[in-house]
Amino acid sequence: GGHYDQPQTCRFSSGDDSTCLAGQSLLLTPQPDILVADYPCGINGTDCNYVPKHKWTHSSPCFKSTESDDKFCVFTDTNFANGRGASFVMSGRRAAYLATNPGFVEPDLTKDTNQDIETSALYRMKEFPGKGMGLEAKKHIRRGDLIMANTVSLMIDYRVFDEITKEDYMQLQVAAVDNLPAPHRAAVLELSTHHATNLSHIEKIDKLTATNAFDIAPDADDEDQDHSFFVVFPEIARMNHDCRPNADYYYDHATLTQYIHALRDIMPGEEITLSYINPAMTRADRMRRLKRIWGFDCACHLCTQAQKSADASDKRIEQIKGLYWEFRNKKQDSRATPQMAELLISLYEQERLGGSMYEGYALAALEYNGVGDPWTATKFARLAIEYGLTTVGDKDADVKDMLQLAEDPWSHWSWMQRTKTRMGWGKKEDDDSD
Numbered sequence: 001g002g003h004y005d006q007p008q009t010c011r012f013s014s015g016d017d018s019t020c021l022a023g024q025s026l027l028l029t030p031q032p033d034i035l036v037a038d039y040p041c042g043i044n045g046t047d048c049n050y051v052p053k054h055k056w057t058h059s060s061p062c063f064k065s066t067e068s069d070d071k072f073c074v075f076t077d078t079n080f081a082n083g084r085g086a087s088f089v090m091s092g093r094r095a096a097y098l099a100t101n102p103g104f105v106e107p108d109l110t111k112d113t114n115q116d117i118e119t120s121a122l123y124r125m126k127e128f129p130g131k132g133m134g135l136e137a138k139k140h141i142r143r144g145d146l147i148m149a150n151t152v153s154l155m156i157d158y159r160v161f162d163e164i165t166k167e168d169y170m171q172l173q174v175a176a177v178d179n180l181p182a183p184h185r186a187a188v189l190e191l192s193t194h195h196a197t198n199l200s201h202i203e204k205i206d207k208l209t210a211t212n213a214f215d216i217a218p219d220a221d222d223e224d225q226d227h228s229f230f231v232v233f234p235e236i237a238r239m240n241h242d243c244r245p246n247a248d249y250y251y252d253h254a255t256l257t258q259y260i261h262a263l264r265d266i267m268p269g270e271e272i273t274l275s276y277i278n279p280a281m282t283r284a285d286r287m288r289r290l291k292r293i294w295g296f297d298c299a300c301h302l303c304t305q306a307q308k309s310a311d312a313s314d315k316r317i318e319q320i321k322g323l324y325w326e327f328r329n330k331k332q333d334s335r336a337t338p339q340m341a342e343l344l345i346s347l348y349e350q351e352r353l354g355g356s357m358y359e360g361y362a363l364a365a366l367e368y369n370g371v372g373d374p375w376t377a378t379k380f381a382r383l384a385i386e387y388g389l390t391t392v393g394d395k396d397a398d399v400k401d402m403l404q405l406a407e408d409p410w411s412h413w414s415w416m417q418r419t420k421t422r423m424g425w426g427k428k429e430d431d432d433s434d
C-alpha cells in the first residue's frame with residue numbers, strides 16, 4: 001500500500017489532465033503511426049520546466065472517461081526492453097510518465113531480463129495434470145536465487161475498467177496485444193484461457209488477461225496514482241498456484257520488472273509455484289477465493305491434507321492474524337513483546353510461509369530494539385534484510401529501514417521506543433501509530 005500524505009505543490013487531482021503550467025495539453029488525437037504524448041510537469045514532483053516527449057510506435061483510438069476529462073488509449077513501444085515491446089492502456093500522461101522510468105530510458109537495465117523459457121537452464125515448461133502447463137525445475141535452485149525477471153507486456157490502469165464501457169476496454173485490450181512485436185504477441189496469445197474454448201479474438205484476449213494478469217499496487221512514492229495496474233508477464237504467467245509456494249514475486253516500479261526468487265531450495269523435477277493469493281488465510285478462505293477468482297478447486301498439499309493437520313494449520317493462521325496487529329500498534333496499549341515476535345516467527349516457520357519471514361524478522365528486530373536489546377535486534381534486522389532481498393527487493397522501504405537499524409540500532413527510530421511509550425517517557429508524538 002502507498003502513503004499519500006506528502007505535501008504537494010502541484011497536485012493532479014485524479015481525472016484532471018491539465019497540468020500545473022498552463023498551455024501544455026496532451027496530444028491525443030490518434031495518428032496512424034507515431035503518437036507523442038506530452039509529459040505534464042508536476043506529476044510526482046517532476047521539474048515543470050522539463051517536458052520530455054515519448055515516441056510511441058503505435059497508438060489507438062481513445063475513449064473518454066465517464067468520471068473525468070481523461071482519455072484512455074493504447075500506447076505501444078515496440079523498442080521497449082531491447083525490442084521485446086510493451087503496451088500500456090491508460091491515460092496519455094500516465095503512459096508518458098512511465099516512459100521516463102529508468103527501464104525505458106536505460107535499455108541496459110533490462111538486457112538480462114525476459115529469458116526465453118525454451119532456452120532456460122533452470123526450468124522447462126510441461127503439462128501438470130489438472131493444472132494445464134507449468135514450470136518444472138531442471139536443476140537444484142537455491143533459496144534466494146533469481147528464477148525469472150520479466151518486464152511488463154501489457155499494463156492496464158484499473159481506472160480503465162471502472163471509467164469506460166466493457167465494450168470499449170475490450171477493444172483497447174485487443175489493440176494492446178495486437179500492437180506487440182510478433183514473437184511477443186504470439187507468447188501472449190498462447191497463454192491459458194482456463195478451459196474456455198471457441199472464443200472470438202476479443203473474448204479470448206479478455207479471458208487470457210483475466211487468467212494471467214497480476215495486480216500491481218502503485219508505487220508508494222507515486223502521488224498521482226491511487227489505482228492498481230493489471231499486468232501480464234507471459235513467462236511468469238506459466239507458474240501455477242500453490243498455497244505454500246517455493247517461489248515469490250515482487251515488482252520493481254523503476255524498471256517495470258517483476259522478479260521471481262526461490263523461497264526455499266527447489267530440487268530438479270519439482271514444480272516451481274507461486275501463491276496467487278495472500279497465503280496466510282485459513283483453508284476454507286483460500287479455497288473459496290481461488291475458486292471465485294480463478295475458477296479452480298485448489299488441490300495443493302496444504303489444501304488436501306488430513307482434517308486434523310488442516311485444523312492445526314488454521315489455528316496457527318488465526319493466531320498469526322491476532323498477533324500481527326499488536327506489532328502494528330505503536331500506542332501504549334499494544335501488548336507486543338520480543339517474545340511475541342519470536343512466536344510469530346515460529347508460526348511463520350511452522351506454516352512454511354517463506355514469503356512472510358522477512359516481515360517476522362523485521363518485527364522482531366523492532367521489538368528487541370524497542371526495549372533496548374541492540375544485539376538481538378541487529379541479528380533479526382540482518383535476517384530481515386537477507387529474506388527481504390528475495391521477497392520484496394532492495395528498494396523496499398522496510399529493507400532500507402532494517403539496513404539502518406543493523407548499522408546503528410542506537411540512532412534508529414525504534415531504539416527504546418516501546419519502553420518509552422509504555423512508561424510514558426519522552427515526547428507525546430511517540431504515540432504515532434501507523
Ligand SMILES: C[S@@+](CC[C@H](N)C(=O)[O-])C[C@H]1O[C@@H](n2cnc3c(N)ncnc32)[C@H](O)[C@@H]1O
Nearest residue numbers: 131132133192194212237238239240241294296
Ligand atoms: C496464470 S495461469 C498458470 C499457467 C497455466 N496452467 C497454463 O497452462 O498456462 C492460471 C491458470 O492455471 C491453472 N492453475 C494454476 N494453478 C492451479 C492449481 N493449483 N490447480 C489447478 N489449476 C491451476 C488454472 O486454470 C488457472 O486459471
